[in-house]
Amino acid sequence: MHICFISSEYPLWKSGGVGSFLQTFSGALVKFGHKVSIVGIGDKPVEEQLDDKGVKIYRLPVSTVPIGKFLFNTNSISKKIEFINQESPVDIVESAELGLAFIKKNPSIKYVIRLHGGHHFFAESENRKVHWWQGFKEKLSFKKADGFVAVSQFVKSHTAKYLSYSNKPIEVIYSPINTELFSPRTSIKKQVNNITFVGTICEKKGVRQLIMAMKLIANKFPDIKLNIYGREWYYKDGSSYTEMLRKKYKDIVDEYVTFHGAIPFEELPEKYALANVCVFPSHMETQGLVAQEAMAMQKPVVFSTLGPGKESIKDYETGLLCNPHDIYDIAEKVIWFLDNEDKQLTIVRKAREFVLNTFNVNTSVDKNILFYQRLIEV
Structure with a gap:
């Protein structure tokens, strides 16, 4: 064909x-x-x-x-x-x-x-x-x-x-999902203070709310860092969404956030592997691929309750779901994973199994x- x-x-x-x-x-x-x-x-x-x-x-x-x-x-x-x-x-x-x-x-x-x-x-x-x-x-x-x-x-x-x-x-x-490319990387040691986001840096991906939530997370985990990987998005007047975030949330960004820009697709598994928790608080998705990629790598994932979130994650079994418009809920779910390292293993194993069967x-x-x-x- x-x-x-x-x-x-x-x-x-x-x-x-x-x-x-x-x-x-x-x-x-x-x-x-x-x-x-x-x-x-x-x-x-x-x-x-x-x-x-x-x-x-x-x-x-x-x-x-x-x-x-x-x-x-x-x-x-x-x-x-x-x-x-x-x-x-x-x-x-x-x-x-x-x-x-x-x-x-x-x-x-x-x-x-x-x-x-x-x-x-x-x-x-x-x-x-x-x-x-x-x-x-x-x-x-x-x-x-x-x-x-x-x-x-x-x-x-x-x-x-x-x-x-x-x-x-x-x-x-x-x-x-390419489950061979996105598979557990046991040779790479995760960074305990590493929160990772992958996706286009725009409003509908929930990046702004995630950045705001970092201040709340840092109240309990002061060494926490957010690593953002993804391509830039521009307003109609040509101005940068990322630059808006840098200016409006300067204190949070300077202290807790690093924008890495877009990276080659084949380099993504290494970035997921370094993460302790991957967070994708999208306002709307059709399916979304990044959550499943991270799940395939046996990483703890916080995804959105909106859209197809419940098709992708069973709450507290294969990951966590958050209200992407509520920075307190985003922070609470990330903190839960950071507080419950012992429960992570069971969740991430079930998550990879789910991805292998469904995607x-x-x-x-x-x-x-x-x-x-x-x-x-x-």
Whole structure:
């Protein structure tokens, strides 16, 4: 089977949850004998073609058109997919929520949207109105899809509040975790005062609340430190979210927080291994990968009660859940882990077992291929 993904995100040049998923999932598909192409817009005036262990990646020239960039980019992607299809027939084209809006469909190909969290989905959690243009594109994209894959029960049900699946096939399939890469590193000694966060440094990831909670944690553990790994996020005016945090919470940041910036994907396991507790107080997720990565490494994880949190963690059995808007609750859960080192071992072992059973790469590939095949046979 030949699957073509539409995405401009991939760990070789840009960190992020969708890119991490694509690298893990695409690599597994190739190992199982399938062909994978990834088409997206690059950042150079010429096309780049890359090969990541059998995954063919096409980074198309960035648009120089001042108006209508989305249409220009979509047209470029459509042409490239058609070219790839002529060389090696494509069975499935898959994109995130907005990706199919203006794609030119080929009747011999089935088109799938994977629900990673679209414009409608995140509007509520970010307390903003749905933008008419983004909303229009998303609705148009959904109409073009032949089927949907949801990465959690929550994203399936929550998206359905705003957009229609039009009775088309939809299945919940959790995104896989590379449990070989993210496995316990017994050779690395954890740092007892190390609290670790991984993810985009933005409001919806709960970074601000976590920083505020550090002052409360430090009241009991004065040597505690928060290590933040992740890419920067910018406001519309171009200002940095991280710089806002540095200025607004200067006393806390100077004393307890280190921003490390984005790091290569393959270096993440070492950073998790150094942590005593990993904290991800996200305001909203579709599934989230960082919590499961840390759990796979047998690290104590504090995750969010919101969104799919309860699908990922059973409170006080495989980790802890916190209210991400409540800095006292965040601090309380982190302190519980720090106070209960003896209970950590049982929890982290159950956590890894849960990830191995629920986010297994082989199981994920099997479920996805079966879903693709059912679409093709319709």
